Amino acid sequence: MNRAIYLATTHDCAANLAGEAYLIDQDIDHILYLWVNDPCIVIGRFQNPYSECNLERMEEDSVQLVRRKSGGGAVYHDRGNLCFTLIGKKESSTKEENFNLVLQGLRNLGIECTLSGRNDILLDGKKISGNAFQTTATRFCHHGTLLITSDLSVMANYLTPSETKLASKAVKSVASRVSNLSEAKKDITTEEVQKALIDAFCEKYGTTPVVEIDFKELEEAKANYRLFGDRDLILEKTPQFTHSLNHRFSWGEGTLSLDVDRKMIVKVHLFTDSLDTSIAERMVETLEGVTYDRQALQMVMDRCTEEDVLELLTYLVSQF
Incomplete structure (x- = not known):
């Protein structure tokens, strides 16, 4: 032996x-x-x-x-x-x-x-x-x-x-x-x-x-x-997952859902009672294709000039 x-x-x-x-x-x-x-x-x-x-x-x-x-x-x-x-x-x-x-x-x-x-x-x-x-x-x-x-x-x-x-x-x-x-x-x-x-x-x-x-x-x-x-x-190599959050903002209540695959946000859904229905499409344009980490999201937030989107991004970053 x-x-x-x-x-x-x-x-x-x-x-x-x-x-x-x-x-x-x-x-x-x-x-x-x-x-x-x-x-x-x-x-x-x-x-x-x-x-x-x-x-x-x-x-x-x-x-x-x-x-x-x-x-x-x-x-x-x-x-x-x-x-x-x-x-x-x-x-x-x-x-x-x-x-x-x-x-x-x-x-x-x-x-x-x-x-x-x-x-x-x-x-x-x-x-x-x-x-x-x-x-x-x-x-x-x-x-x-x-x-x-x-x-x-x-x-x-x-x-x-x-x-x-x-x-x-x-x-x-x-x-x-x-x-x-x-x-x-x-x-x-x-x-x-x-x-x-x-x-x-x-x-x-x-x-x-x-x-x-x-x-x-x-x-x-x-x-x-x-x-x-x-x-x-x-x-x-993390298995695909979904990050969801719900919060009441100054412009209304929003439920944001991010599908993440290989460290990348690949799909964005926003459900909201906001009177401005364009915010859902603007969140898709803002977040799809962004790396899923605090630093990348902070950079997106720093460049953002739209108040309603910025408010949601600020809350999202705070959750990391």
């Missing part, structure tokens, strides 16, 4: 996910991969970042947007969160076996956790670990998070979208009550949890050396970086 343990030295989440993609292709029976990221939001493969994230706040605070290949919901990572990946052969690896390994590692630290039906690990009923899975023709990849000393107070800054109503076929995240492992062991450190998982892996599969690796420098991983961490590419 060949096996390997890798510890990422970079804290760039996109690079670390590109490294995970590289490791999935390696012909190794059992792999434990441990990685810690700088502040970022990681969305699932089929999620809409516009409805999951506060993109403007993320940009202001330099919080990275990353899309993973596995499913599941949007999650916040920082240096107080340990990511783990367990990779094995598709025909012999199971998530049950992997969960047992993680739970045993925590148990060795004196922390008793339980597995919930949604593939979460709970501490006293609160989520301290979310997990997702990916399979290829021959490989099974199970990755998850372990909240250790994460700053839970800032999650809502980035995971709570604006009041905008977005209709989309994308998968929505499920809200969970979360907690840190530090609630059970106040002086716990990321290094301590890393060692516990490494020891549990070695107990199960045999003594294995730990290899430190920088996936920001590995050529095979660098080639896939954009797939995970290119913000424009992530937004362009």
